[in-house]
Amino acid sequence: MKKTKHNLQVPDIDPWGFLHRRESSNMIKLMLLNGVAVVSLSGCSFLPGRIFESQTNNPQSQVTTQNTNDHSPALTTPAFTSSSGTDPNFVVAVVQQVGDAVVRIDASRVVQSRRFPTDPFLRRFGNPGLSQPRERVQQGSGSGFIITSSGQILTNAHVVDGADSVIVTLKDGRTFDGRVLGEDPVTDVALIEIEANNLPILPIGDSDTLQPGEAVIAIGNPLGLNNTVTSGILSATGRSSSDIGASDKRVDYIQTDAAINPGNSGGPLLNSRGQVIGMNTAIIRGAQGLGFAIPINTVQRISQELITKGRVDHPYLGIQMVTLTPEIKATINRDSGDRLNITADQGVLLVSIVPRSPASLAGLRLGDLIQSINNQPVTKIEEVQKLVATSQIGIPLQIQVERNGQVISVAVSPAPLPAEIQS
Incomplete structure (x- = not known):
């Protein structure tokens, strides 16, 4: 596994036989400019943060609260009224109410590998028979949760990334073949579907109203131990990708001390009312009580784009x-x-402008100092990233920069993030 600044680790059993930590080689990189460390947003403009590790594989998906045809909407009201303040057994109540909507996801793919001779003579002169490619199957597992009674399920993109086979196991033991409907590696969200009806679903909460200290519950399949429940508190909100070393992602994460381990990837983080408020995604290797989840509002937004367009267009400047x-x-x-x-x-x-990028075409230059975007002052990379991430493709951003002692305004129209940079 590659190393990150924080040794970030994917909390689940990687489908390909190892814990997969995405360290983007052509997105955000750590560079040195005359001895100064800088964050590079080369092709992948404005991913909020640094290098981050996902829990398993990487397909994209979204939570949908819209109902089309046979798809039942995800609930937006509490499943029950129990809370940690009035019921000491609130965790039991939550699990009994919504635990059936959490699933196990097993993914596998066939890969080609070659055998090379170990004998120095054979290695030098070659032995075609020993170097022929052979197929082997890589397997891994993660978690997910059902959002429509007709079989739509949310999980992490890295849980099903590149999978040839996806098997979904319900809590009652039934298994189904899963089909990946969409994935977004930039936010690490994926949507899959199984052919079933009358399934239990998770009610959806509001991650914009979360407060540190709230009681939370995680349900998933860590280390292959199905239907594992852990609990704790919400430790922090708004952890940027750079805060946790996940520069190739565009997410402000929820931090929790509820135990998250390999196999929890894609599973729900719930509040005391049984509403899903996040998707468990990452841990920091060697740390204790440091788990991270994608806010459910972000998951919903991404899922809606995948459903309506089949893809997610992330604004890109190229700086x-x-x-x-x-x-x-x-x-x-x-x-x-x-x-x-x-x-x-x-x-x-x-410190650099990507050739032929929106920033380059608009006239931004090496050495420009961004002072504000659309009249909103910025002093940190994370502030720029957030403003770009929430912008609209094709709608110009008025970027005020200081250049040679003068303040000028440059209109830059974000373009869709190139596909080769997302992968």
Whole structure:
């Protein structure tokens, strides 16, 4: 497994036989500019954060509350009124009420591999028989939760990424062949479907109203142990991708101390009323009590796009940038010679522009210091990323930059994030 800044780990059994940590080679990279560490948003403009590790595989999906044809809408009201403040057994009540809507997902794919001779003579002169490709099956498992009574299920994209076979097991033991309806590796959300009716579903909560300290419950299949329940509190909200070392993602995560382990990927994080508020996604290797979930409102938004368009278009500018500090300013001015002369003490400095990207076509330049976007002041990379992520493709952003001591405005129209950068 590759290393990340925080040794981030995917909390589930990777379908391909190992814990898969996505470290994007052509999205956000850690670079050095004259000895200064910068976040690179090369082809993958504005993913909020750093390198992040998902729980299993990586298909994209979304939660839908709309009902089409036979699809029942996900509930938006509490399944019951029990709460941790009035019922000491609220976890039991939640599990009994909604636990049947949590599923196990087993994914497998066939891969080609070659055998190479170990004898130095054979390795030098070759032995075609020993180097012929052979097929082997990679397997892994994760979790998911049902959102429509007709069989739509949400999970992590990395749980089913590249799978040839997806098997869904319900709590009652029934198994179904699953079909991936859509996936979005940028947010790590996937939507799959099974042919079934009258299935239990999870009610949907509101992740925008969460407060640190709230009681939460996680249900999933960690390490192959089906229907495992853990509980804790909501430790924090709004953890950026860079906070947890997940630069190839565009998500502000929920942090929880409920136990999350390999196999929990794609499973629900529930509030004390039994509503799903997040999708369990990542852990930090070696840490204790540090689990992360995708907010359910983000999952819903992504799922709606997958359902309506079959894809998710993420706004893209094509820049590499660094949050300016007095120390970085001094280093750049010292090491760049006459190429750059930074006068401001704060802002977001552009250190590279992707050729033929929206930023390049609009006229942004190396050394521009972003001060505001659409008249909203920015001083950190994360602020720029959030404003771009919530922008609309084709609608110009008015970006105010300081260039050679003067403030100018540049209109940049976001384009869809190129597919080769997402994968």
